Amino acid sequence: MAELVNSGHTIHFETELQPLKTFLEDAKYSKIFVFADINTSAHCLPVFQAMLDDFSTFDVIETDPGEENKNIDFCIGIWKTLLDFEADRKALMINLGGGVITDMGGFVASTYKRGIDFINIPTTLLAQVDASVGGKTGIDIDNIKNMIGTFSLPQAVFIESAFLKTVPERELLSGFAEMIKHGLIIDKDYYEALKTSDYKNISPELVYQSVAIKNKVVTEDPLEKGLRKILNFGHTIGHAVESNSLSKDKKPLTHGEAIAIGMICEGWLSHKNSNLTRAELEDLTAFIKVTYPQYTIKSKDFKGIQELLKSDKKNEHGQILFSLLESIGQCEYNCKVSDQDVIESLNYYNSVYDI
Amino acid sequence: MAELVNSGHTIHFETELQPLKTFLEDAKYSKIFVFADINTSAHCLPVFQAMLDDFSTFDVIETDPGEENKNIDFCIGIWKTLLDFEADRKALMINLGGGVITDMGGFVASTYKRGIDFINIPTTLLAQVDASVGGKTGIDIDNIKNMIGTFSLPQAVFIESAFLKTVPERELLSGFAEMIKHGLIIDKDYYEALKTSDYKNISPELVYQSVAIKNKVVTEDPLEKGLRKILNFGHTIGHAVESNSLSKDKKPLTHGEAIAIGMICEGWLSHKNSNLTRAELEDLTAFIKVTYPQYTIKSKDFKGIQELLKSDKKNEHGQILFSLLESIGQCEYNCKVSDQDVIESLNYYNSVYDI
Ligand SMILES: NC(=O)c1ccc[n+]([C@@H]2O[C@H](COP(=O)([O-])OP(=O)(O)OC[C@H]3O[C@@H](n4cnc5c(N)ncnc54)[C@H](O)[C@@H]3O)[C@@H](O)[C@H]2O)c1
Numbered sequence: 001m002a003e004l005v006n007s008g009h010t011i012h013f014e015t016e017l018q019p020l021k022t023f024l025e026d027a028k029y030s031k032i033f034v035f036a037d038i039n040t041s042a043h044c045l046p047v048f049q050a051m052l053d054d055f056s057t058f059d060v061i062e063t064d065p066g067e068e069n070k071n072i073d074f075c076i077g078i079w080k081t082l083l084d085f086e087a088d089r090k091a092l093m094i095n096l097g098g099g100v101i102t103d104m105g106g107f108v109a110s111t112y113k114r115g116i117d118f119i120n121i122p123t124t125l126l127a128q129v130d131a132s133v134g135g136k137t138g139i140d141i142d143n144i145k146n147m148i149g150t151f152s153l154p155q156a157v158f159i160e161s162a163f164l165k166t167v168p169e170r171e172l173l174s175g176f177a178e179m180i181k182h183g184l185i186i187d188k189d190y191y192e193a194l195k196t197s198d199y200k201n202i203s204p205e206l207v208y209q210s211v212a213i214k215n216k217v218v219t220e221d222p223l224e225k226g227l228r229k230i231l232n233f234g235h236t237i238g239h240a241v242e243s244n245s246l247s248k249d250k251k252p253l254t255h256g257e258a259i260a261i262g263m264i265c266e267g268w269l270s271h272k273n274s275n276l277t278r279a280e281l282e283d284l285t286a287f288i289k290v291t292y293p294q295y296t297i298k299s300k301d302f303k304g305i306q307e308l309l310k311s312d313k314k315n316e317h318g319q320i321l322f323s324l325l326e327s328i329g330q331c332e333y334n335c336k337v338s339d340q341d342v343i344e345s346l347n348y349y350n351s352v353y354d355i
Numbered sequence: 356m357a358e359l360v361n362s363g364h365t366i367h368f369e370t371e372l373q374p375l376k377t378f379l380e381d382a383k384y385s386k387i388f389v390f391a392d393i394n395t396s397a398h399c400l401p402v403f404q405a406m407l408d409d410f411s412t413f414d415v416i417e418t419d420p421g422e423e424n425k426n427i428d429f430c431i432g433i434w435k436t437l438l439d440f441e442a443d444r445k446a447l448m449i450n451l452g453g454g455v456i457t458d459m460g461g462f463v464a465s466t467y468k469r470g471i472d473f474i475n476i477p478t479t480l481l482a483q484v485d486a487s488v489g490g491k492t493g494i495d496i497d498n499i500k501n502m503i504g505t506f507s508l509p510q511a512v513f514i515e516s517a518f519l520k521t522v523p524e525r526e527l528l529s530g531f532a533e534m535i536k537h538g539l540i541i542d543k544d545y546y547e548a549l550k551t552s553d554y555k556n557i558s559p560e561l562v563y564q565s566v567a568i569k570n571k572v573v574t575e576d577p578l579e580k581g582l583r584k585i586l587n588f589g590h591t592i593g594h595a596v597e598s599n600s601l602s603k604d605k606k607p608l609t610h611g612e613a614i615a616i617g618m619i620c621e622g623w624l625s626h627k628n629s630n631l632t633r634a635e636l637e638d639l640t641a642f643i644k645v646t647y648p649q650y651t652i653k654s655k656d657f658k659g660i661q662e663l664l665k666s667d668k669k670n671e672h673g674q675i676l677f678s679l680l681e682s683i684g685q686c687e688y689n690c691k692v693s694d695q696d697v698i699e700s701l702n703y704y705n706s707v708y709d710i
C-alpha cells in the first residue's frame with residue numbers, strides 16, 4: 001500500500017515493518033526502547049517482534065493502561081527509567097500502543113534531553129486514524145486532557161492492520177467516530193463509503209484514506225493556527241459530554257461515543273448556524289444513531305456541560321468557537337454559537353432516540 | 356544600542372523595554388504572566404514596572420530561587436497556576452530572572468497547552484550572556500541538570516544593564532566566566548578586551564558582544580548537531596567539578612567558578628591534544644587565576660569526577676567528547692581524550708595555585 005510523506009517523516013502502511021528494519025540499520029541508534037502498556041505489551045509486542053524477526057535488541061518500558069495514567073507522574077517515571085538505562089541523545093523510543101502511549105511516549109521523548117527521536121506504531125483504530133498523525137504529544141493534568149504537551153513529529157509512523165485484531169469492539173467503535181468525522185468535514189464520498197462498511201472489520205484502505213485526510217489537514221496547518229481547527233468538529237460539545245460522563249457515569253462513554261454525540265449536536269448547530277441542510281443533518285444523525293448505542297444527556301447536567309465548554313483548551317479570549325459543517329464534506333471554523341443554541345443542540349440529541 | 360535578530364525573534368539591548376510596549380500593544384495577548392523568583396520579584400519587578408510605566412496589567416507567578424527549585428514539582432505548580440488563572444493559548448509569559456527562571460519558565464511555557472508565547476528578560480549576567488539566548492529550556496531531574504527540556508525560542512529577549520545593579524558580586528563573577536569562554540572559543544580580541552575590564556562593572560557593550568557571539572553560534576546550529584558544541588568548552592570537566600562540589604562542599608562552587616576551573620583543565624587538554632600553544636595556555640591560566648578564587652580539587656574526588664564525566668548529557672554512544680581550543684579564538688569539537696589526560700588536567704589545575 002502507499003505511504004504518506006509529511007514534512008520529512010513518512011507514514012508507512014501495511015509494510016509488516018520492513019522499512020523499520022532498514023531505518024534502524026541506517027540510523028545507528030545508541031539504544032532502542034519500546035514503550036508499551038501492559039495490554040499492548042501482551043498483545044502487540046509479540047506481533048512486533050515476529051515482524052522484526054528478532055532483528056534488533058531493545059528494552060521495553062511498560063506502563064499501566066488507560067487515560068488515567070496519561071499524567072506527569074508516569075512521565076517522571078519514564079524519564080527516570082531512561083536515565084537509569086543511560087539513554088543518551090542518540091536513543092530511540094518506539095511507542096507501541098494506543099493514543100495514550102503515542103501521546104505520552106511522544107511527550108517524554110520530545111522533552112528527554114531536549115528531544116530524542118521517536119517512532120509511533122499505533123495499535124488501536126483511534127490511534128491509527130487520529131492520534132498518531134499530526135505531531136501533537138500530550139498528557140493530562142488535574143484530569144484536564146492534553147493540558148501539557150508539545151508539537152513534535154515522530155521519525156516515522158507504521159500502520160498495520162495486524163495489530164487491530166485484538167482491539168476490543170468498543171474501542172474499534174470509538175476510533176470509527178474519527179473516521180466518520182474525517183468524511184463529514186472533508187470528503188463526502190469517504191463518508192458514504194463508511195456507511196456501507198463494518199467497523200468491526202475495517203479495511204486497510206479505509207484506514208489509509210482517513211489518515212490521508214488528517215495528514216492533509218495537519219500538513220497545511222501544523223500548529224493549529226487555522227484550518228486544522230476543522231478537526232475539532234464534534235469535539236467541542238463531545239469533549240464536554242465526555243468529561244461530564246467520566247465524572248458521573250458508572251460506565252463512562254468512550255471518546256468516540258462522546259464524539260458521535262458531539263457530531264449530532266454540532267450537526268444540529270451546523271444546520272442552525274451554518275449551511276448544513278435539514279436532509280444532511282438527518283442523514284448524519286441516522287448513520288450515527290444506527291452505529292452508536294443510545295445515551296441520554298441528563299438535563300440536570302446541561303449547566304455543567306456549559307461550564308466545561310467554557311474551559312475548553314481551544315477557546316481564545318474566553319470565546320467558545322465551533323467548527324461547523326457547511327455541507328457534508330465541508331467545514332468552517334471559528335464559528336460563534338449562542339448559549340441557547342448549545343442547550344437546544346443537546347435537546348436535539350436526546351430527541352433523536354425518542355422517535 | 357543595536358539589536359540582534361535570530362530566526363525571527365529579536366534580542367533588544369538597553370531599550371528600557373520600550374519595544375516591549377509596542378509588542379504587547381500589537382500582539383493582543385489574552386493574559387500576561389510575569390514569572391519571577393522571590394529575589395527578582397523584590398529587586399527586578401519594581402524596575403520592570405517603572406520601565407513599563409504601568410503600561411499593562413499582569414499577574415505575577417512567584418517561585419523559590421535557586422537551582423534546587425528548577426525541577427518538575429515547581430513546573431507542575433506553575434502549570435496548575437496557569438490553569439487556575441484560566442490562561443489560554445493566547446496567554447504570554449514573561450520570564451523575569453536569572454537562568455533558573457528563563458530555563459524553567461521557558462519549559463513551562465513551551466509545554467503549556469502545547470506552547471504559549473514567552474519573553475525572556477534575563478536579570479543576571481550569566482542569564483544575559485548565556486541562558487537567555489539559544490532556545491534551550493530545561494529543568495533538572497534527580498539533581499541531574501537540564502535533563503528535561505525543549506528547544507523553544509522566546510518571542511523576544513530584552514537585555515538591560517539596569518537589572519544587574521542588584522546582582523551579588525559572586526553571581527557577576529559567575530557570568531563573567533561565560534564571557535571569557537566566548538572570547539576563547541571565537542574571538543581573541545574580545546578575550547583581550549575582557550582582560551582589561553572589571554566584572555563588577557561590566558559595560559553594556561561587552562555584554563552585547565558576548566550575546567552576539569553566542570547568537571551567531573546558535574543561529575548556525577540551533578539543535579546542537581555540530582558547531583554549537585564549541586560552547587561546551589570548559590563545561591565537560593567544569594560540570595563534573597561543579598556536581599562534585601555541590602555534593603561535597605559546604606559552600607559549593609558557582610557554575611561560573613566551576614567553568615573557570617574547567618577552562619583551565621580543558622585548556623591544558625587543548626595544549627596536549629589540540630594546537631593550543633604553551634604560551635596561550637599560560638595566558639588563559641594566568642587570567643583566570645587572578646580573576647577567580649583558589650580552589651582545590653581533592654585527589655580522592657578524581658574517580659568520582661571521572662564517573663560524572665561518563666554520565667554527561669552530551670556523550671554519544673558512551674564516548675566522552677570534548678571541545679578543545681586550537682588557539683585562543685578558535686575551537687574544535689568532538690575531540691576524544693584519554694582518561695589519563697583527564698586526570699592530568701585536574702592535577703594541572705591544582706598545580707597552578709602552587710606557584
Ligand atoms: N495526538 C493526537 O492528535 C490525538 C488525537 C486523538 C486522540 N488522542 C489521544 O489518544 C488517546 C486515546 O487513544 P486510544 O483510544 O488508542 O486509547 P488507549 O491508548 O488507552 O487504548 C485503549 C485501550 O486499548 C488497549 N489496546 C491498545 N492497543 C491494543 C491492541 N492492539 N489490542 C488490545 N488492546 C489494545 C489499551 O491498553 C487501552 O486499554 C487519548 O488520550 C487522546 O487524547 C491524541
Ligand SMILES: NC(=O)c1ccc[n+]([C@@H]2O[C@H](COP(=O)([O-])OP(=O)(O)OC[C@H]3O[C@@H](n4cnc5c(N)ncnc54)[C@H](O)[C@@H]3O)[C@@H](O)[C@H]2O)c1
Pocket residue numbers: 392393394395398399420421422425452453454455456458478479480481482485486487488489490491492500501518519520521522523526529610
Ligand atoms: N538555556 C541555556 O542555554 C543556559 C545557559 C547557561 C545557563 N543556564 C542555566 O542558568 C541557570 C543559572 O543561571 P543564573 O546564574 O542566572 O541562576 P539564578 O537564576 O539562580 O540566579 C542566581 C541568583 O541571583 C538571584 N537574582 C537574579 N537576578 C537578580 C537581580 N537582578 N538582583 C538580585 N538577585 C538576582 C536569583 O534569585 C538567584 O538567587 C542554571 O540553571 C543553568 O542551567 C541555561
Ligand SMILES: [Zn+2]
Pocket residue numbers: 130178235255259
Ligand atoms: Zn477525537
Ligand SMILES: [Zn+2]
Pocket residue numbers: 485533590610614
Ligand atoms: Zn555555562
